[in-house]
Amino acid sequence: xxxxxxxxxxxxxxxxxxxxxxxxxxxxxxxxxxxxxxxxxxxxxxxxxxxxxxxxxxxxxxxxxxxxxxxxxxxxxxxxxxxxxxxxxxxxxxxxxxxxxxxxxxxxxxxxxxxxxxxxxxxxxxxxxxxxxxxxxxxxxxxxxxxxxxxxxxxxxxxxxxxxxxxxxxxxxxxxxxxxxxxxxxxxxxxxxxxxxxxxxxxxxxxxxxxxxxxxxxxxxxxxxxxxxxxxxxxxxxxxxxxxxxxxxxxxxxxxx
Numbered sequence: 001x002x003x004x005x006x007x008x009x010x011x012x013x014x015x016x017x018x019x020x021x022x023x024x025x026x027x028x029x030x031x032x033x034x035x036x037x038x039x040x041x042x043x044x045x046x047x048x049x050x051x052x053x054x055x056x057x058x059x060x061x062x063x064x065x066x067x068x069x070x071x072x073x074x075x076x077x078x079x080x081x082x083x084x085x086x087x088x089x090x091x092x093x094x095x096x097x098x099x100x101x102x103x104x105x106x107x108x109x110x111x112x113x114x115x116x117x118x119x120x121x122x123x124x125x126x127x128x129x130x131x132x133x134x135x136x137x138x139x140x141x142x143x144x145x146x147x148x149x150x151x152x153x154x155x156x157x158x159x160x161x162x163x164x165x166x167x168x169x170x171x172x173x174x175x176x177x178x179x180x181x182x183x184x185x186x187x188x189x190x191x192x193x194x195x196x197x198x199x200x201x202x203x204x205x206x207x208x209x210x211x212x213x214x215x216x217x218x219x220x221x222x223x224x225x226x227x228x229x230x231x232x233x234x235x236x237x238x239x240x241x242x243x244x245x246x247x248x249x250x251x252x253x254x255x256x257x
Contacts, residue, residue: 001109003055011102012062019069025078028155029068032147037061039143039217046213047135056109060116060140063103066090077162080121081189091118116140123186142214145205149223152202161195168195169233173240177201181244184251196230196237203227203244207251215255224248 012033019026037058044057067090068078075083094100095114101107112133119125120140128134152160157168171194178200180187186208187201206224209215218224228245232238 001052001056001104001106003052003059003104003106005055005058008059008062008103014102015066015099016069019073024155025072026069028151029065029072029078032151033062033065035147035150036064036140036143039146040139042217043139043142043211043213046211047139056112057136057139059103060113060120060136061143063094063100063113063117064090064120064140064144066093066099066117078160079162082162085121087118087121112136120144123188138210142209142211145208146214146217146221148202148205149218149227150221152199153223153226157195157199161198163195168199169231171196172234172236173197173200178240180204182247196232196240199227199230200244203248206248215252219252224252 016026016030021027021030038061040057040061041054044054049057065086067084067086067088070089070093071080071083071086072078077083078086080086091114094117095110100110100113111129115125115128115133116137119137121144125134125137125141128137157163157165161168173196174191174193176191177187177193177197180191181200181204184207185204187197187204189201192198192201203224206215206218209218228241228248230241232241
């Protein structure tokens with residue numbers, strides 16, 4: 001598949017032009033989209049994939065959050081549990097409503113692209129048609145997780161969790177979330193009860209990274225460390241985050257041996 005990046009990027013910019021880019025949450029997702037696309041390309045390059053495959057990885061990143069903008073418009077939140085599954089909705093917009101043809105006339109990779117978009121935020125991906133499709137799904141999922149760390153550092157909690165800073169800095173981490181964290185996997189949405197739970201949930205995404213380059217990017221960027229330096233006003237939460245920092249630091253060192 002030969003991807004015309006200029007055409008694809010123009011199609012994305014036209015799509016998001018129907019939303020108010022001066023609104024903080026809209027701007028957040030536009031910038032996030034371009035960073036994820038770049039990270040997808042970087043991870044693909046680290047795997048030794050050909051240029052055409054790197055372009056395809058970049059393209060999955062450009063498409064992945066198409067559903068976020070309508071989610072925000074209609075529900076005022078990015079929390080899927082309180083609204084809709086944004087990945088499923090993005091796949092509907094692109095492939096059922098036919099918006100994908102604004103980006104490319106070439107339909108040869110539609111199945112791969114649909115799977116990448118549809119399952120980029122799933123707790124686990126289902127069986128894929130082939131190993132290649134699965135690889136591209138993992139590339140996108142890694143890139144998305146990496147940039148979520150940055151978003152959680154750069155943007156105020158009010159914009160991400162729909163809570164006040166006071167609420168975030170006073171609530172504890174639920175026991176079930178702490179237990180899930182120590183099991184070294186992403187935390188199910190159904191377990192999250194407090195704003196601090198969502199923060200720990202984002203930290204735990206690091207456990208799911210599939211590729212060595214992904215972990216190296218996390219180390220180089222430093223957003224994981226900043227996220228774990230969260231300063232709570234609650235002494236219980238401060239102790240919980242002290243333990244989280246110690247555990248995750250050891251985990252990252254273990255992964256680099």
